[in-house]
Amino acid sequence: MGAAVMAIPAGALGNAFSELVEKEMNDEEAAEQQDGVDPEAQTQKTPLKVGVDTVRCLDGEREVKTYPVTEDFAVDLADAWFILSVLLVAASSLYFILGTLRNLPSRLDELLFVLAVLDVIATVTFSVEYIYRIRAASSVSSGLSSLRYIVSGFGIIDGLCALIPAFGYVYPKPFLRAFATLRILKLERYIGAFSSFKQILWQNRAVLSVTGGAAAVMWVIFSTLMYYAERKNPDPEMASHYSSVSTSMWVTLLNLSGEAPLCEYTTAGKFISALMGLIGVGFVTIPMGVLGSGFQDLLEQEEEATASTAPKKPGPAVEPQWMTFRQLVYKFLQGSAANQVEDLNRWEARAVYFERLIFFTIFVTVMAAIMETVDGFDPPGSFNRQVLDVIEIMATLLFTVEYGLRYFSAPEAPEWAARGYVSDSAARWSFATSISSIIDLCAIAPYYLALCGSSLADQYDGELRMLRIFRLLTLDKYIPSVSLIGRVFAKHAKDFQMAAYASASLWLIFSALMWLTERHDTTEVDDLTMAQRYGTMFSAMPYTLVHLTGDYPLIDYDFPAKCVLFLALLFAVGVVSVPTGLLASGFTQELKKFRAEERQKRVDAATTIERAIISYLRRRRLRKITEETKAQSMNLKRQKDIVKKDNPNKIKMVDFLEQKTLAGRVWKKVMLLLIILNVLAVIGESMSWVKEALGSDFLNGFELMSVLLFTFEYLANVWSANANIRYCFHRRNYTLSFFGIVDLVTVAPFWVQSAMYLSGMQFNAFIFRIARLLRILQLEDFVESFTLLDDAWRSCRETMVATGFMALLVWVCGAVLFYEFEQDNPAMEGAFKDLPSSMYFTIIFLGGEWAKIDFTPGGKIVCVIYCVVGIGLYGIPIGAVFEAFSDVLADEEKAEDE
Numbered sequence: 001m002g003a004a005v006m007a008i009p010a011g012a013l014g015n016a017f018s019e020l021v022e023k024e025m026n027d028e029e030a031a032e033q034q035d036g037v038d039p040e041a042q043t044q045k046t047p048l049k050v051g052v053d054t055v056r057c058l059d060g061e062r063e064v065k066t067y068p069v070t071e072d073f074a075v076d077l078a079d080a081w082f083i084l085s086v087l088l089v090a091a092s093s094l095y096f097i098l099g100t101l102r103n104l105p106s107r108l109d110e111l112l113f114v115l116a117v118l119d120v121i122a123t124v125t126f127s128v129e130y131i132y133r134i135r136a137a138s139s140v141s142s143g144l145s146s147l148r149y150i151v152s153g154f155g156i157i158d159g160l161c162a163l164i165p166a167f168g169y170v171y172p173k174p175f176l177r178a179f180a181t182l183r184i185l186k187l188e189r190y191i192g193a194f195s196s197f198k199q200i201l202w203q204n205r206a207v208l209s210v211t212g213g214a215a216a217v218m219w220v221i222f223s224t225l226m227y228y229a230e231r232k233n234p235d236p237e238m239a240s241h242y243s244s245v246s247t248s249m250w251v252t253l254l255n256l257s258g259e260a261p262l263c264e265y266t267t268a269g270k271f272i273s274a275l276m277g278l279i280g281v282g283f284v285t286i287p288m289g290v291l292g293s294g295f296q297d298l299l300e301q302e303e304e305a306t307a308s309t310a311p312k313k314p315g316p317a318v319e320p321q322w323m324t325f326r327q328l329v330y331k332f333l334q335g336s337a338a339n340q341v342e343d344l345n346r347w348e349a350r351a352v353y354f355e356r357l358i359f360f361t362i363f364v365t366v367m368a369a370i371m372e373t374v375d376g377f378d379p380p381g382s383f384n385r386q387v388l389d390v391i392e393i394m395a396t397l398l399f400t401v402e403y404g405l406r407y408f409s410a411p412e413a414p415e416w417a418a419r420g421y422v423s424d425s426a427a428r429w430s431f432a433t434s435i436s437s438i439i440d441l442c443a444i445a446p447y448y449l450a451l452c453g454s455s456l457a458d459q460y461d462g463e464l465r466m467l468r469i470f471r472l473l474t475l476d477k478y479i480p481s482v483s484l485i486g487r488v489f490a491k492h493a494k495d496f497q498m499a500a501y502a503s504a505s506l507w508l509i510f511s512a513l514m515w516l517t518e519r520h521d522t523t524e525v526d527d528l529t530m531a532q533r534y535g536t537m538f539s540a541m542p543y544t545l546v547h548l549t550g551d552y553p554l555i556d557y558d559f560p561a562k563c564v565l566f567l568a569l570l571f572a573v574g575v576v577s578v579p580t581g582l583l584a585s586g587f588t589q590e591l592k593k594f595r596a597e598e599r600q601k602r603v604d605a606a607t608t609i610e611r612a613i614i615s616y617l618r619r620r621r622l623r624k625i626t627e628e629t630k631a632q633s634m635n636l637k638r639q640k641d642i643v644k645k646d647n648p649n650k651i652k653m654v655d656f657l658e659q660k661t662l663a664g665r666v667w668k669k670v671m672l673l674l675i676i677l678n679v680l681a682v683i684g685e686s687m688s689w690v691k692e693a694l695g696s697d698f699l700n701g702f703e704l705m706s707v708l709l710f711t712f713e714y715l716a717n718v719w720s721a722n723a724n725i726r727y728c729f730h731r732r733n734y735t736l737s738f739f740g741i742v743d744l745v746t747v748a749p750f751w752v753q754s755a756m757y758l759s760g761m762q763f764n765a766f767i768f769r770i771a772r773l774l775r776i777l778q779l780e781d782f783v784e785s786f787t788l789l790d791d792a793w794r795s796c797r798e799t800m801v802a803t804g805f806m807a808l809l810v811w812v813c814g815a816v817l818f819y820e821f822e823q824d825n826p827a828m829e830g831a832f833k834d835l836p837s838s839m840y841f842t843i844i845f846l847g848g849e850w851a852k853i854d855f856t857p858g859g860k861i862v863c864v865i866y867c868v869v870g871i872g873l874y875g876i877p878i879g880a881v882f883e884a885f886s887d888v889l890a891d892e893e894k895a896e897d898e
Contacts (some may be wrong), residue, residue, distance in 0.1 A: 059315070063076065085186060092119045092183055122183070137149040156191065161185075165180050168466060178512045193499070226255075227244065260273065260277075261553070326408065329405055403440050410421075410427050442537075473813075480605065484594060492582060502575050503575060507548060510572060514547075515537050519534050521561070528827070550848065553851065591803070650723035657724075685699060714744060721734035814845070818841070819834070821859040825856050827854040
C-alpha cells in the first residue's frame, strides 16, 4: 500500500512530462499531415518481395506448398519448417547451456550426444537456408536484392546464426559458441513479437528524444553530485563506488531507475538520493519503459479488436420456481454468490454465515500451521500444543462435512453438465477428480493419515503439515482468483505467446552475455565469487532474470557486464515485464466481467416471486433512506437556527476556524507553518549538531509555544463543535472524527509527559518525542490526501477483495516453498528458518526487492516463477490503489475546472 502511495508523486511527474511531449508530437504530426507529408512514409521503404514459393514458405506463409500424405492429410511446407526450426533452435540452445556445465553428470552423456548431433544439423540446415535465401533474392531482380537481404534485420540474424556457430566448430571459443542463443530470434518470422518494436520506437520518437536527453542530462548531473558528496565517505566500500564520476555513474543509474542497492550515504548523499527518488526516477524511467508499455498497448489493442468481433454468449436459463433438497444444498454452499443476509428466507442468511465460518476457519488453521514451524512455540504437552490440536480437529471435521455436502450436490453444478457429465455418478466423479476437490482432500488427508497411524504421516510429517497451508486455495470457490487466472491465459493466449517469446529471447541472450562477461570474475560478495554465480548458464539465468525485472541485489560487476546491464535497463527490462503487465491487466478485466456475469446470473436465476420480493425490498429501502434524509436535513436546519439564536459566540468561533474571516485565514496559514516547523524540529533534534546549535532551551520553548497553540485550536473545536454543521452540531462527531483524533494525539503526549514529570514518575520520553511527528497528519486539513485515499479505497474495494486474496495466495504459497527449499541453506543465514521469517523475506521479494539471492536449485525455480508471474499478481492490489487514486485526482481536477 505504501509503495503505491509513495510512487504517485514520481509517477505523476513522469506521466505529466510524457503526456506533454506526446501532445506536442501529435500537434507536429497533424501539421505535417495538413501539408500533405506522411512522416512514416518518409522512413518506410518498399519491402523486399521475393517471388519464390519456397522462400515464402520459409517466411511462414501457409498454403503455398502442400504435400499430400494421405487422402485426408497433407503437410504444409511452412508448418513443417516452423516445427523443424523450433526443434533445432531448442536443441542448439539447450546444447549450449549444458555445454557450460563443468561437471556434467554421466547419465546425461547420451542426451548431450543427441543434442550435439542436432546442433550440427541445425548449423548445416541454417547455413543452407541462408545461402538459399541469398540466391533466391538475387534471382528475382539483381545483385542489389541479395545485398538488401544480407544487410536487413532478418538477413543479419540468419547470417550470425549460421556462420558464427559454424566457425565455433573450427575455433571452439566460448564467444563463438554463445551465438547459438541468437538462433531463438529466427522464430521472429513466425511470431512477430520484435517486428513491432520498430513501429513503437518510431511512434514514440519524440518522447524518446526529449525524455532520453533529459534522462542523460540528469544522469550526468546526479552522478557528478554524488561523486562530490560520497568520494570521501568514511565507509571505504561506499567511497569505492564513487571514486570518480565515471564509477559514480553506474550506481547513480541504478538509483535513477528506482533501485537503491547502497544505503550508507553521507548526509549530503542522502539528500541527493532522496531528490533522485522524488524527481529523477519519474523522468529517467520514461525512455526505459517506452518499449515495454508500447508493446503491451499494441497487444491489448489487437486483443480488443478481436474481442469486438467475437459473438456474445447467450444468458443462462431461468431456474424453475421450486427446488429439490439437493438443489437447496448446492445453493446453500454457494454462499454470498447466491444468497443474501437480508432475504426473507433465513437459510440464505445462514448460508452467508456458513461461508464466513469457512473463511475464518481457513485463516485460523493457516496461522496455526505457520506458528507450528517456530521453534519452541508448541512443545509436546504444552498449552499451545493442546490448542493447536483442538483447532485442527474442529477444522478437519468442518472441512469434511463441507466436502461431503459438495460431493452430494455435485450433480447440480452446471459446469459438469456443460462438459458432458450428465449422470449423477459422472458428475460426482468429475468433481472428485477436479483440482479444487483434490486440494480439499489434501487439506484434510494429513489428519486422517495421522489418526490411522500411517507410517507416511511420521515419515513426511513436516511436508504433510505444510499441505494444510494450501487450504487457502479452497477459498477460490468463494473468492474466484485462481480460476480467473486460467480464464486470462485462455483469452489472451496469443498475446502471452508473443510476450513470452520476446521475454524468453531477451532472457536467454542477456544470460549468455552475462555468462561471457562474468564467468572469470573473482570479485567476492557474501562469500561467493561472481564466477561461482555466473560460471554456468544454469546458474547465470536466475541472476540475470532478477536483473531484468529491474532489481539489483548484486552490483559489483566488471565494466563489460555493466555495459550489458545498461543495455538491459534501456531495452529489456520493460519488455520482460510485459507478460506480468498483461497478466495483471487481464486479471482485473476478467474480474470485472466475472462479477458482471454473477450479477446477471442472480437476476436470471431469480423466480417471479423472488423478483417481486427483491423489488419490494428495494423500494422500501429507498423510501426509508429518502425519509431519513429529509428528517435529518430538517433537524440540522432547526439546530442551526437554535445555535444562531442562543450561541452567537460559538458561531463566530466556527467562522474563525472555518477560515470565513480574515483572522481565520491568517490563523490557518500560521498553523500550516507551525506544523511544518514542528516536523523539522523533531527531525533536527535527532541530529546532534542541530541540537547543539539551537540549544535545548530554544527547542523546549518552541515546543511549549506549539503545544499551547495546538491545544487552543483543539479546545476551540471541541467547544464550538455543537455549532458547526460540519459535525452535525455534535461534539462527539468531532472528537471521534479523523481530525478530532489527530488534533488530540498531537497535544496529549505533551500534557501526559508533563503530568508524569510533575508527579515524579520515571518514564521513557522517546515515545512522547516520536508522537510529535504525528502533527504532520494535521496537514490533512490543508491538503486532502487521506480523504482522497479513502475515496480511492471505496472505489476499488471490490477489486481489492479478489486481488488481495490472489496476493495472499502468492505470498503464503511462495513463503512455504522458500521455507521448504531454503531452511537449511547456509547462504541464507537463517532467513528461512521458520515460516514467519520466510513470509517476511518473501513479501520483500514480492515488492521487487531481492534481499537474498543465492538460492538452492529449488529456490531458484521459485525465484524464476516469482519473477515471471508472482510479482505481477502481488502488485495488482497496489496497482489498483494507484489507479484509483489517480482517477480520484482526475475527478477532483475535472470538478474544479467545471
